[in-house]
Amino acid sequence: MIVYFNGKYVSLEEAKISPYDRGFHYADGVYEALRSYNGKLFRVDSHMRRLKYSLTELNIKLDDINQFESVSLQLAEINKILPHDFSVYIQVTRGVQFPRKHNYENNPTHTVFVSVSKLKDNSEHLEKGVKIILEEDIRWTRCDIKSISLLPSVMAKTKAVNLDAYEAVFHRDDLITEGSHTNFFAVKKGVVYTAPLSNFILEGITREVIIELCIKNKIRIEEEYIKVSDIKNYDEFFITGTTTEITPVIQIDDWVVGNGSPGKLTRVLQKYFQEHITSFN
Ligand SMILES: Cc1ncc(COP(=O)(O)O)c(C=O)c1O
Numbered sequence: 001m002i003v004y005f006n007g008k009y010v011s012l013e014e015a016k017i018s019p020y021d022r023g024f025h026y027a028d029g030v031y032e033a034l035r036s037y038n039g040k041l042f043r044v045d046s047h048m049r050r051l052k053y054s055l056t057e058l059n060i061k062l063d064d065i066n067q068f069e070s071v072s073l074q075l076a077e078i079n080k081i082l083p084h085d086f087s088v089y090i091q092v093t094r095g096v097q098f099p100r101k102h103n104y105e106n107n108p109t110h111t112v113f114v115s116v117s118k119l120k121d122n123s124e125h126l127e128k129g130v131k132i133i134l135e136e137d138i139r140w141t142r143c144d145i146k147s148i149s150l151l152p153s154v155m156a157k158t159k160a161v162n163l164d165a166y167e168a169v170f171h172r173d174d175l176i177t178e179g180s181h182t183n184f185f186a187v188k189k190g191v192v193y194t195a196p197l198s199n200f201i202l203e204g205i206t207r208e209v210i211i212e213l214c215i216k217n218k219i220r221i222e223e224e225y226i227k228v229s230d231i232k233n234y235d236e237f238f239i240t241g242t243t244t245e246i247t248p249v250i251q252i253d254d255w256v257v258g259n260g261s262p263g264k265l266t267r268v269l270q271k272y273f274q275e276h277i278t279s280f281n
Contacts, residue, residue, distance in 0.1 A: 007112070023148060028094045029147070030147055032051040032090040039085075048065050050146060072088040091148060131250065132239065133160045156170065177195055186237050219269075236248070238262075248266045
C-alpha cells in the first residue's frame, strides 16, 4: 500500500513517525475524511474548508491545503483502487518537537499523512437500519474542531460495538448532540430535526447535504436539539456521515423504534441522497 507522507509517496512501511511528534504526545493535530463517488471526490471543497477551519483553530499553518485533492486521486490510482469507490484519510499534526513540553513553538515541520482505502459495502445497514446506544457526552467543548483527540468517541463506539450496536450517540444532559462519528437526526410528524451547529458538534458535510435536500424538496427541517426525555415522541431516526451516508436507526438501546424497520421519510431522504450523488458533478 502506498501512502502520502510528508510530501512523498512511500510504502506504508516507510512512513515512520517520530516518538516526539506532538500528535503522539498531545493529540496535537487534526484530520479529515472524505470519499469518492464514481471516482470523483464528493464535496471536496466543503471538506477542505472544514480542514482549514480545524487547522486555523489550532493555529497550525499549512499552506497548500488544496494539494489534498490531487494527492487523494493520485493515491487511488497508484494503489489501483479505481474504478472502485474509496475513502480518504488526511491527518496533519503540529509536528515534531524535542524536548517534550506542552507549549508549542512556532512553525515546527508539520507531519502530513494521507491514505486511501476501498470502501466497504454498507448496503445492508442502509437497507435494514441499525441499532444505536445513547451515551453521556464526555468529550471536550470544541467538537467543532475535527481533532485527533478522540478517546471518548473510541470508548463509546467500542461499547456500542460490544453491545451489537453500530453507533454511540452522545447527549449532554438531556440534549442529544451527535454520534461518535455521525450526525443524528429525528423525524416527528413529517418534520426533520437535528442539533444546531455549535461547539458541541462537528459540522458534518453529509448533514449539510441533508439540510439542502430538505429545503430543495420542501421538507421542513429544524436545527433544534432532540431531547433524550422526549425521544419516544419521535417517529423516525437516522444518522449521517461520509461513509455512513443516511443510515436508518431502528433501535435505540433496548427500545425498538416503531415496527423495527426504517421510517418513511428516512427512505425518501435516502432516495434524494442517492439521486444527488449520482448527479453531483
Ligand atoms: C463527531 C462526528 N460527527 C459527525 C460526523 C459526520 O461528518 P461527515 O458527514 O462530514 O462525514 C463525523 C465524521 O467523521 C464525526 O466524526
